[in-house]
Amino acid sequence: MANTTSKQWILSDRTTSLPTISGPKPTFTLSTAELPPLQEGQLLVQVRYFSNDAGIRTFISCTVDQERMYVPPVPIGAPMRAGLLGEVLESKSPDFKSGDFVFAGSGSWAEKIVVNAADVQLTPPLPSGLSMTHYLGAFGGTGLTAHVGLLHVAQAKPEHTIVVSAAAGATGSMVVQVAVKLLGAKRVVGIAGGPEKCAWVRDYLGAHACVDYKSPTFKEDLKAATPDEVDIFFDNVGGPVLDGVLARMKRYGVVAVCGSVATYSSDEPMALRNWFEIVSQRLTLKGFFIFDHMDKVPEAREALIKAAAEGRIKVDIEQVVPAKIEEVPNVWIDVLKGVNKGKSVTKLIA
Numbered sequence: 001m002a003n004t005t006s007k008q009w010i011l012s013d014r015t016t017s018l019p020t021i022s023g024p025k026p027t028f029t030l031s032t033a034e035l036p037p038l039q040e041g042q043l044l045v046q047v048r049y050f051s052n053d054a055g056i057r058t059f060i061s062c063t064v065d066q067e068r069m070y071v072p073p074v075p076i077g078a079p080m081r082a083g084l085l086g087e088v089l090e091s092k093s094p095d096f097k098s099g100d101f102v103f104a105g106s107g108s109w110a111e112k113i114v115v116n117a118a119d120v121q122l123t124p125p126l127p128s129g130l131s132m133t134h135y136l137g138a139f140g141g142t143g144l145t146a147h148v149g150l151l152h153v154a155q156a157k158p159e160h161t162i163v164v165s166a167a168a169g170a171t172g173s174m175v176v177q178v179a180v181k182l183l184g185a186k187r188v189v190g191i192a193g194g195p196e197k198c199a200w201v202r203d204y205l206g207a208h209a210c211v212d213y214k215s216p217t218f219k220e221d222l223k224a225a226t227p228d229e230v231d232i233f234f235d236n237v238g239g240p241v242l243d244g245v246l247a248r249m250k251r252y253g254v255v256a257v258c259g260s261v262a263t264y265s266s267d268e269p270m271a272l273r274n275w276f277e278i279v280s281q282r283l284t285l286k287g288f289f290i291f292d293h294m295d296k297v298p299e300a301r302e303a304l305i306k307a308a309a310e311g312r313i314k315v316d317i318e319q320v321v322p323a324k325i326e327e328v329p330n331v332w333i334d335v336l337k338g339v340n341k342g343k344s345v346t347k348l349i350a
């Protein structure tokens, strides 16, 4: 192997607040690692793009006991785990050659990684000149979660009123589009932070309405936006937003619990004033994880790629941020702060 070292970000603290790379207790520290020699069946991969997923926050700290986590947390002292797209530099696998582009769902924040060929997937060129970065967003974890979560887990139907939180984020922006443009749902209402994001969810993504959860009139605005109440709530955030929507759910409605980003960087217990709505309205809460529905993924990916190639859904809703390895955690932390509209991707530059 030519250059055998790589800078990488190590998890150094299980903060329960917003992660940081500075101060007395940084969450991550940068180190330089000697890469192990390639074994049979392994690849040396140069990272090109990182996927900035809100969900990897739960690999650092979470209220769920470590042994009960859906995916094991990252050990202290280990490289921070992240999905990525990379280029094969060297291959000791008959299935890959140098120059191939691959997706690694359990990669790490590093310049180069050594991976087992069995743990990555080839990312063939997409039709209509669509960027391969969409393998991280619209046709990757977030887009697939939106499609499978809405149509299969929540069983959304055209006659439904559907509400989605973090509607301007990577997952939510795809839920809105699948609901409006692929399902043709009767009414689709986004919830997002601030008037500018809400205007984008309505005017660009096509939601019938969008409600600003940061507004003091959130409760009244949500009521006005859901005159027939809510059949399906696709929830990405939990907290006060979930509490507000519970009070608008229709009898026998379904809450598809995708994530709870409002709780990821907080020690506070999640307060739900409207919990009894679940009893009163006979609601169903369906927590789900996309990895349990892998049988639905090929069909969902094909449908999303076809819809994008035909211009029925918009996938130019990604923010590709060029950054050196030194800046990689901060670009991801921006997602937790809500800086992104659509999918956030880091383009690793030298």
Ligand SMILES: NC(=O)c1ccc[n+]([C@@H]2O[C@H](COP(=O)([O-])OP(=O)(O)OC[C@H]3O[C@@H](n4cnc5c(N)ncnc54)[C@H](OP(=O)(O)O)[C@@H]3O)[C@@H](O)[C@H]2O)c1
Binding pocket: 052, 053, 054, 055, 056, 141, 142, 145, 166, 167, 168, 169, 170, 171, 172, 191, 192, 193, 194, 197, 213, 236, 237, 239, 241, 257, 258, 259, 260, 261, 262, 263, 288, 289, 290, 291, 335, 336, 337, 338, 339, 340, 342, 343, 344
């Ligand atoms: N279950 C699964 O299989 C699965 C798979 C993928 C993702 N997820 C989950 O899906 C959710 C979205 O992930 P993503 O990667 O697509 O991230 P994202 O939506 O692109 O980014 C997170 C968004 O959350 C919003 N947010 C942050 N703090 C908030 C708060 N306190 N209250 C309300 N909204 C807040 C921000 O938007 P605003 O500016 O609008 O606040 C931010 O843009 C996460 O909960 C993640 O864990 C689950």
